[in-house]
Amino acid sequence: MSLKKTISEPEIFNISDHxxxxxxxxxxxxxxxxxLIDAGYEAYIVGGFIRDSLIGVKSKDCDVATNxxxxxxxxxxxxxxxxxxxxxIVHARVGKKLIEISTFRSSGKKNIKKSNKGILLxxxxxxxxEDDAFRxxxxxxxxxxxxxxxxxxxxxxxxxxxxxxxxxxxxxxSKRFIEDPVRMIRAIRFKSKLGFxxxxxxxxxxxxxRHLLSEVPSGRKYEELLKMxxxxxxxxxxxxLQNYRITEYLLPMTKNFLExxxxxxxxxxxxxxxxxxxxxxxxxxxxxxxxxxxWPALISKIGDMNSKKIKIPRISRIGNLLLKKxxxxxxxxxxxxxxxxxxxxIQVMLLRIPEKANTTLKHKRFRAAFDFLLLREKSGENLxxxxxxxxxxxSH
Ligand code: ATP
Ligand code: MG
Numbered sequence: 001m002s003l004k005k006t007i008s009e010p011e012i013f014n015i016s017d018h019x020x021x022x023x024x025x026x027x028x029x030x031x032x033x034x035x036l037i038d039a040g041y042e043a044y045i046v047g048g049f050i051r052d053s054l055i056g057v058k059s060k061d062c063d064v065a066t067n068x069x070x071x072x073x074x075x076x077x078x079x080x081x082x083x084x085x086x087x088x089i090v091h092a093r094v095g096k097k098l099i100e101i102s103t104f105r106s107s108g109k110k111n112i113k114k115s116n117k118g119i120l121l122x123x124x125x126x127x128x129x130e131d132d133a134f135r136x137x138x139x140x141x142x143x144x145x146x147x148x149x150x151x152x153x154x155x156x157x158x159x160x161x162x163x164x165x166x167x168x169x170x171x172x173x174s175k176r177f178i179e180d181p182v183r184m185i186r187a188i189r190f191k192s193k194l195g196f197x198x199x200x201x202x203x204x205x206x207x208x209x210r211h212l213l214s215e216v217p218s219g220r221k222y223e224e225l226l227k228m229x230x231x232x233x234x235x236x237x238x239x240x241l242q243n244y245r246i247t248e249y250l251l252p253m254t255k256n257f258l259e260x261x262x263x264x265x266x267x268x269x270x271x272x273x274x275x276x277x278x279x280x281x282x283x284x285x286x287x288x289x290x291x292x293x294x295w296p297a298l299i300s301k302i303g304d305m306n307s308k309k310i311k312i313p314r315i316s317r318i319g320n321l322l323l324k325k326x327x328x329x330x331x332x333x334x335x336x337x338x339x340x341x342x343x344x345x346i347q348v349m350l351l352r353i354p355e356k357a358n359t360t361l362k363h364k365r366f367r368a369a370f371d372f373l374l375l376r377e378k379s380g381e382n383l384x385x386x387x388x389x390x391x392x393x394x395s396h
Pocket of ligand 2: 047048049061062063
């Protein structure tokens, strides 16, 4: 541990400073915390929930940090699951809600595995709350709420950064991005979601190290893309990804098409719709998102998708090739891949009206495919009035 860390005293903010009332906290997280404390451990609410509560944004989940190890957490709260290898955490599912319980980490040397490029491959080195505060990504994400005393504990100046709308790395941005390049896309996500400014060094770090994003495992990229595009800020995040020239590392098969007017309109319209749906609490599916993102690439291989001669097996074959290539960069789970292909295939069926209409209508992916068709029309494609035809058909 460095000297700086051993002598750092946290700042404590009480209820008159933070104004968060106990009934605003997540009930399930509080119950988990109480059980851990009763069993003799320390436990706090940390991360996004505290950050979002302080600025009055709705939080999608709640994270708990404790000095209990994953195995000890499981002993206290048996209905949980230990997940992850790179970074072991415990998942507690309460109804639809997910509470992530993580053990305090330290940035010590043992139990840490790095790649030859310095990327952290495994970090299961446990420590104190103070160690944990310094290993987190940004200062505003490192605020701990003691739910008994209703006090916020801040080792890194996050409370003030939050008040001034500033996103700052904990420690040196460049070092933190080398350790984990995903932090760069998290920074962009928070910039869009919170409307914050990126501190200068953080900004420079992204320009310098964005190429390291190509080292991120393809499965993790998929998870990050879902967080970026299915949580209500997709349009602004896409604009930022373009500004920071990051799209090519996450969506290489979409990137070039974003420069063309027609495809750009199609993709951005989809993202705007998905933000709207999120705020209306409507469902959003990964399949629809990726069907959109890869549609221009599919069309460029297939040619005229609306020709009477087009055969569904051909779409399926070319779709498979496209998805296979995409998976090298960003791995889409098998079941999502099937739904993507179905959405594409039904585009052909939706134009075979009225003769095949009743079969098409019964398809389990009809609704998504129909929405997709409307999106195509809205973005300027002439589909001979198919959208209107189907709208009338389903309203009967
Ligand atoms: P949101 O839930 O809105 O996506 P969040 O900040 O809670 O935002 P999570 O992915 O839930 O994000 O992570 C919880 C906390 O874990 C973060 O607030 C941060 O303190 C820490 N964290 C997450 N990812 C990283 C990372 N790559 N490097 C360091 N710390 C991280
Ligand atoms: Mg969170």
